[in-house]
Amino acid sequence: MNKMGADSIPSFAVVGHPNKGKSSIVATLAEDDDIAVSAVPGTTRQSREFTLVVDGQPLYQLVDTPGFQRAGELLEWLQAQPGDAATRPQRVSDFVQQFAADPRFSDECQLLQPILAGCGILYVVDGTKPYGPEYEVEMEILRWTGQPRMALINMIGEGDFVAQWREALGQYFSIVRQFDAMYADFDTRIDLLNAFAELDEAGKPALQQAVSLLRTERERRLQRSAGVIAQLVAHGLTATQTTRLGELQSAQEPQAKLEARLKEDLASSELRARGRIEDLYRHFHLDRLSSGQDGGSAATMMNQDLFATESWQVFGLSRQQLVVTGALSGAVAGSGLDLVLGGASLMLGAGIGAALGGASAWFGAGELAKVRVLGQQLGGRVLEVGPVQDVNFPWVVLGRAWLHHRLIAERNHARRESMALDAQLATHQMDSVPKELRRRLQRCFVAIRKGDDAAQAEQRLAEAIAELLRTAPDTMHTTTP
Ligand SMILES: Nc1nc2c(ncn2[C@@H]2O[C@H](COP(=O)(O)OP(=O)(O)OP(=O)(O)O)[C@@H](O)[C@H]2O)c(=O)[nH]1
Ligand SMILES: [Mg+2]
Secondary structure, three states: OOOOOOOOOOEEEEEEOOOOOHHHHHHHHHOOOOOOOOOOOOOOOOOEEEEEEEOOEEEEEEEEOOOOOOHHHHHHHHHHOOOOHHHHHHHHHHHHHHHOOOHHHHHHHHHHHHHHOOOEEEEEEEOOOOOOOHHHHHHHHHHHHOOOEEEEEEOOOOOOOHHHHHHHHOOOOOEEEEOOOOOOOHHHHHHHHHHHHHHOOOOHHHHHHHHHHHHHHHHHHHHHHHHHHHHHHHHHHHOOEEEEEOOOOOOHHHHHHHHHHHHHHHHHHHHHHHHHHHHHOOOOOOOOOHHHOOOOOOOOOOOOOOOOHHHHHHHOOOHHHHHHHOOOOHHHHHOOOHHHHHHHHHOOOOOHHHHOOOHHHHHHOOOOEEEEEEEEEOOEEEEEEEEEOOOOHHHHHHHHHHHHHHHHHHOOOOOOOOOOOOHHHHOOHHHHOOHHHHHHHHHHHHHHHHOOOHHHHHHHHHHHHHHHHHOOOOOOOOOOO
16 A cells, blocks of 8 residues: 555654654644653554544544664664665565564564555654764664655754754755754644655645645634634623613612623633634643633633733733724823723723722723613613723733634644743734724724624624734744743
8 A cells, every 4th residue: 555645645654763752743743632742751652643634634644653662673684684775675564574463573563564554754853862873773774664754853852963963864864854843833834744745756746735725724724713703802892791670679789790790701701712712723632721710710721810900901902002093082091081981991000900999890890891770671670781891891802812812823732731821922912913903903893882783793803803813923922932
């Protein structure tokens, strides 16, 4: 079977020494966050295939393999067999046939089998550790298989022996790349696949097809995420809570309850939106720091309550930006009318938050949400709390969603640490957004608040958000630890 043939998807066997990040590279390229990755050498004992399936269509396949254990003995055996260079692949195949049941060579047979079945080879080394002759034996064996092969220098620790490695690898592999399993970005992945296509004439069309589908999928995920975020922001702009009031009942006590409910509803809709986006990017096993939540209340993965002062400061627009965006008139921003007209967004200045007793007070004081007693209905009066009035609120929701999306879209599936987020990453992120786009977003907010033609307004918002998601703020360095 030729796995690289025209009728099958591109397949790669990821091979190398134990504990060099083979499984991590498989996880990243196959977008599978369920693969066992660990600091213990010998974690992978069996070869296993992982196929990247997009929209029901398999794009390519990675085979995770155990590391070489007895490469020296294997090469000795190969060299002891009679034959010339033309029969080398056959000799490798003979070895696997002869030793398939021998536990001493179980790892060697496991890793050679997919290569003999036609997989391209990705040979993984750790560029932070010095090169040594023991690797020569492995590289020689791989050369004997005759399969197209590329060397990947992964960076696991602190050292830097890349130059040395390039020197050695260049003699066995026509393409040598640095590839960081944890932090390689999307374009680097695409580059790797394109480079491999150049190596493998027979597999080239299939690989180019895979690259093109992968790009399409990237854009599709972004658009869908934009739709999810638009829905979230629209909900934030319009959500209300209501309750019936008894004939003589005061509104005070139910009002506090409704405010709490509204807050909880907004916070949980944010969490749901995040979950949907994580699913879109195939992050199914993310630890969302849920253990830190108190009974599923408003605390979130970002370690910042949606309504916390810091959230407003980090994610909201500055007063100046609100003016430029048309969300606030300059007269209002400059006057003492802040508390009356603006609410929380204008509490960016020192002392104002303190004056109101902190974040909860914004809400409790009725500054943040509209409170109305609706007229006589069948069962009596109805108390309505919401929607949140603050001009900065949609910006806070959007800013948080934007940052979350960036972290998710850039996160490689090899990473296993939980997604703790430094909200400082988002400081000034809106500064990088062109003024025109900010104005466009603001117009969408206003249209949604007004409530005419909700579907169309949300659609327009989704388009503007898609553009926002394509913006890369230079203040956000999310790809390094
Ligand atoms: N910092 C950093 N750590 C990495 C990187 N790639 C792998 N690691 C870590 O290195 C260790 C080994 O990674 P694995 O992917 O399990 O290595 P492997 O080659 O599959 O190991 P075996 O299956 O045991 O042969 C794990 O603790 C990884 O988290 C990397 O690019 N950067
Ligand atoms: Mg492994």
